[in-house]
Amino acid sequence: MEERRKKTIAITSGKGGVGKSAIVSNMAYLLSVMKKQTYILDADLALGNIDIMLGVVPRFNIRDLINGEKSMQDIIVDGPFGIKVIPATSGIAEFSNLSVEEKTILLSSFQDIPDYDFLIMDTSAGISSNVLYFNAISHDVFVIVTPDPASLTDSYATIKVLHKSTMRRDFRILVNMVRDEREALDVYRKLLLVTDRFLDVSLDFGGYIPSDKNVNLAIKKQRLWAESFPETFATKALQQICDRLVY
Numbered sequence: 001m002e003e004r005r006k007k008t009i010a011i012t013s014g015k016g017g018v019g020k021s022a023i024v025s026n027m028a029y030l031l032s033v034m035k036k037q038t039y040i041l042d043a044d045l046a047l048g049n050i051d052i053m054l055g056v057v058p059r060f061n062i063r064d065l066i067n068g069e070k071s072m073q074d075i076i077v078d079g080p081f082g083i084k085v086i087p088a089t090s091g092i093a094e095f096s097n098l099s100v101e102e103k104t105i106l107l108s109s110f111q112d113i114p115d116y117d118f119l120i121m122d123t124s125a126g127i128s129s130n131v132l133y134f135n136a137i138s139h140d141v142f143v144i145v146t147p148d149p150a151s152l153t154d155s156y157a158t159i160k161v162l163h164k165s166t167m168r169r170d171f172r173i174l175v176n177m178v179r180d181e182r183e184a185l186d187v188y189r190k191l192l193l194v195t196d197r198f199l200d201v202s203l204d205f206g207g208y209i210p211s212d213k214n215v216n217l218a219i220k221k222q223r224l225w226a227e228s229f230p231e232t233f234a235t236k237a238l239q240q241i242c243d244r245l246v247y
């Protein structure tokens with residue numbers, strides 16, 4: 001059998017509401033369709049984001065694991081399409097910043113995650129110590145940016161802090177909610193202009209997803225757009241991004 005890849009990916013952003021959770025859940029769906037065993041670590045503080053999108057009801061979360069009350073196997077939830085979810089938030093209690101010891105426990109418990117190809121971390125927006133940590137332990141970091149000027153400046157600030165605190169140099173920029181590829185490249189180049197000037201980092205163009213009304217239609221019905229609208233622009237664009245991850 002083909003060797004599992006065990007690739008961890010953090011999906012992060014400076015500004016909130018740029019589509020991280022939507023991208024994470026639909027990416028997990030498309031990767032699962034491609035027969036890749038995919039886990040989502042739901043580290044988003046916004047209440048029940050991934051849970052609701054995937055219709056899962058976690059009983060335990062990372063806090064129970066860190067407290068030593070539950071094992072990694074206990075907290076993993078089976079989602080639809082073979083997607084597995086590692087809940088980081090309880091939905092009520094805030095996922096407070098982890099101490100160094102707690103981070104060590106968490107990292108070593110990653111070894112108990114059964115065979116996987118991709119572990120995608122949906123981080124909350126901004127730069128709390130937890131967000132920095134999840135970005136630090138990921139192989140790849142995708143920063144989600146939109147054409148909104150606030151998203152651009154917040155992305156720059158986030159990349160700066162991630163670079164300074166974790167020494168990571170490589171980031172992938174995924175531009176969401178654009179008209180077309182030209183607008184996406186324009187946003188990417190604007191960001192590149194300031195990072196090239198002020199930071200020692202390297203930004204890869206990781207792809208783009210157009211603004212697509214079917215995304216909102218599906219979300220309102222609590223469905224995954226990649227499943228409900230396999231031929232819509234957003235799905236085709238995300239499929240290309242997933243293809244590049246797999247091949």
Ligand SMILES: Nc1ncnc2c1ncn2[C@@H]1O[C@H](COP(=O)(O)OP(=O)(O)OP(=O)(O)O)[C@@H](O)[C@H]1O
Pocket residue numbers: 013015016017018019020021022023044046049124125176177209210211212213215216219234
């Ligand atoms: N490509 C797109 N086309 C149209 N609407 C989109 C697209 N991507 C995201 N959205 C809309 O943006 C909204 C925010 O998405 P989402 O909750 O995934 O963002 P987020 O970055 O996870 O937010 P938060 O920072 O609060 O966790 C959703 O309501 C979704 O409908």
Ligand SMILES: [Mg+2]
Pocket residue numbers: 020021022044046049122
């Ligand atoms: Mg979210």
